[in-house]
Amino acid sequence: MEERSAAKSHKIILGNRRTGNFTGVRDVISFDPKEILLETEMGMLQIKGEDLHVSRLTLDKGEVDVQGIVTSMVYSEVENYGKKAENFLGKLFR
Template sequence: MEEKQIGKAHKLVINNRKTSMVTGVLDVLSFDLNEILLETEQGMLMVKGSDMHVNRLNLEKGEVDLAGNIDSIAYSDAHVQGKQGERLFSKLFR
């Protein structure tokens, strides 16, 4: 069966809620021990959990490896663009 891609390539793989590999990453916007916010080809990706770490980052290839206790993952179609992006962040981090 042939896979059809809509938009640009992006993949998210989660292993046992402990590690994750993400492709199609444009930028890492913020990260701390409880939350990682990525801009991907398919929109904003927020990964929440505890003891979160960015193990490997290669923006040339658009790849990120994450580790920690993953509790939730949420996508938003919004892309960061100047002042509009600042408003998005203020809403996300209230």
């Protein structure tokens, strides 16, 4: 298991709970107006709110901008969430 200190940089800038700039994003797992799920260098990040949308996505740089009303942000330590889901779907449709 790799240590968090060896991970790339991850930063959140949240302005007035309405605009968010995120760096260190590996993937956008899902998004809808009430929830955005990001895989970041520091773990999975669940963003909840109202009228949420991804206004800019640059995964080659690991950057995501979000707009809407943010009510909560929660990290979890689930690793490779998207890859596990792909494997499950791949097995299901074989």
